[in-house]
Amino acid sequence: MSNAKLGLLVLWPTFWTGFPLKMVAALLMLAAGVHPWEGVGLEALLVLSIPIDVWALGLCSRTVFLERLSVDPPKGTGLRLWGLWAVFSVVYLPLLFMILGGVKSLAQSAVHATLHFVESNVIVIPIAEKISLELVMWGLPATIVLIILVYGWLFGLGALAQRFVRASTPVEGAFQDIVSKWDLLRIPRDQPLLLTAFTGTGVVLIMVFWGLLPVSTPHPHEEYEFVDVQKVEKKIVPKKVIKSAEQVLARAEATLKELEKENPAAETAKGEKGAAGQEKPSTQATPAAAKKPAATGAAGSDGHDHDHGDHQH
Numbered sequence: 001m002s003n004a005k006l007g008l009l010v011l012w013p014t015f016w017t018g019f020p021l022k023m024v025a026a027l028l029m030l031a032a033g034v035h036p037w038e039g040v041g042l043e044a045l046l047v048l049s050i051p052i053d054v055w056a057l058g059l060c061s062r063t064v065f066l067e068r069l070s071v072d073p074p075k076g077t078g079l080r081l082w083g084l085w086a087v088f089s090v091v092y093l094p095l096l097f098m099i100l101g102g103v104k105s106l107a108q109s110a111v112h113a114t115l116h117f118v119e120s121n122v123i124v125i126p127i128a129e130k131i132s133l134e135l136v137m138w139g140l141p142a143t144i145v146l147i148i149l150v151y152g153w154l155f156g157l158g159a160l161a162q163r164f165v166r167a168s169t170p171v172e173g174a175f176q177d178i179v180s181k182w183d184l185l186r187i188p189r190d191q192p193l194l195l196t197a198f199t200g201t202g203v204v205l206i207m208v209f210w211g212l213l214p215v216s217t218p219h220p221h222e223e224y225e226f227v228d229v230q231k232v233e234k235k236i237v238p239k240k241v242i243k244s245a246e247q248v249l250a251r252a253e254a255t256l257k258e259l260e261k262e263n264p265a266a267e268t269a270k271g272e273k274g275a276a277g278q279e280k281p282s283t284q285a286t287p288a289a290a291k292k293p294a295a296t297g298a299a300g301s302d303g304h305d306h307d308h309g310d311h312q313h
Contacts, residue, residue, distance in 0.1 A: 001068065001069065002155075002158065003154075003155045003156075003157075003158030003159045003161075003162060004151055004154040004155045004158050005158065006064070006158035006161050006162065006165075007153075007154040007155065007156070007157030007158030007159075007161060008154050008158075009064050009068065010057070010060055010061050010064050010157070010158075010161055011154070011157060013056075013060040013063070013064075014053070014056045014057045014060040014061075015056075017056040017059060017060055018049070018052040018053050018055070018056035021052045022045065022048070022049055022052060024205060025045060025048050025049075026045060027209060028205070028208060028209055028212065029041050029044065029045065031209050031210075031212035031213045032212045033214070050082075053082055054078050054079050054082045055078065056078075057078045057081055057082050057085075058077055058078020058079070058081075058082075059078070061073060061077055061078060061081060061161065061164070062077065062078075062182075063182065065164075065165060065168055066171065066178055066179075066181075066182050067175075067178070067179065067182070069165055069168075070170060070171050070175075070178060071165060071168035071169060071170050071171060072168055072169045072170075072171050073164050073165075073167075073168045074164070074167055074168065074169075077164050080164075081160065081161060081164060084160045085157055085160060088156050088157065088160060089153070092152075092153055092156060093153070096149045096150075096153065099145065099149060100142065100145060100146055100149065103141060103142055103145045104138065104142045107137070107138035107141045107142055108134075108138045110138075111133075111134050111137040111138045112134070114137070115130060115133065115134065
């Protein structure tokens with residue numbers, strides 16, 4: 001078996017075997033108010049993932065070795081293989097991202113220069129077609145390089161796993177006998193005890209999850225605005241409306257009486273202003289009356305002069 005194929009056969013089931021357990025840990029962190037994708041939450045999740053990955057890698061590697069290669073790996077294969085894979089991935093994956101980023105930048109710059117030359121000398125490309133061409137032209141070489149680098153990573157993982165294949169003990173017998181042996185190793189004799197332990201663990205995790213939640217009953221946030229909510233119109237009852245209006249008027253009258261008792265000086269000032277307002281019209285009427293005789297006298301003098309003038313004439 002090739003190294004890349006062996007690495008993929010061991011890595012793929014290992015990931016999906018440990019993924020549900022990691023999801024449980026992430027959900028418990030979210031329930032406790034700790035984000036598992038940043039800060040302390042991410043560090044805690046990585047620490048919790050180590051024993052899960054070691055267990056899953058040991059289980060899946062032994063399954064692949066028995067079913068595909070008919071060999072029984074030595075004890076402790078999961079821990080030692082995980083250590084080798086971790087060191088190799090820490091060195092290889094950063095190089096993978098660096099190489100892929102460089103290829104992507106180089107391809108994008110070459111594509112931009114090519115399209116600029118075409119638009120300047122040949123034809124103007126519409127925006128939609130230009131975006132599609134750019135994506136295809138720089139995405140194709142970047143994808144090819146990514147596939148090659150991932151293949152190299154799987155090849156390295158498989159090469160490290162081959163060391164344990166060579167150190168394993170061959171298993172004699174038919175394929176059915178090997179599968180039966182592996183099933184007996186994985187499944188304990190006391191199956192009801194296993195089922196009870198599994199169910200109890202699930203119940204405990206559920207109780208811990210609901211216990212860590214700040215609110216056990218889901219409800220919308222206070223700032224959430226409901227959309228398309230039909231408002232129920234209240235029926236108008238005349239008796240209730242009249243009664244409430246009477247109560248409002250009674251409260252208003254009581255409030256006014258209390259204000260009059262508390263501020264008698266304001267009431268006195270209002271009375272003085274009212275009296276002053278009544279005196280002003282009488283004082284204003286005196287000049288008007290004085291003007292009337294003057295106007296009359298002026299009219300009389302005018303008449304006298306007119307008569308005298310007529311007499312002279």
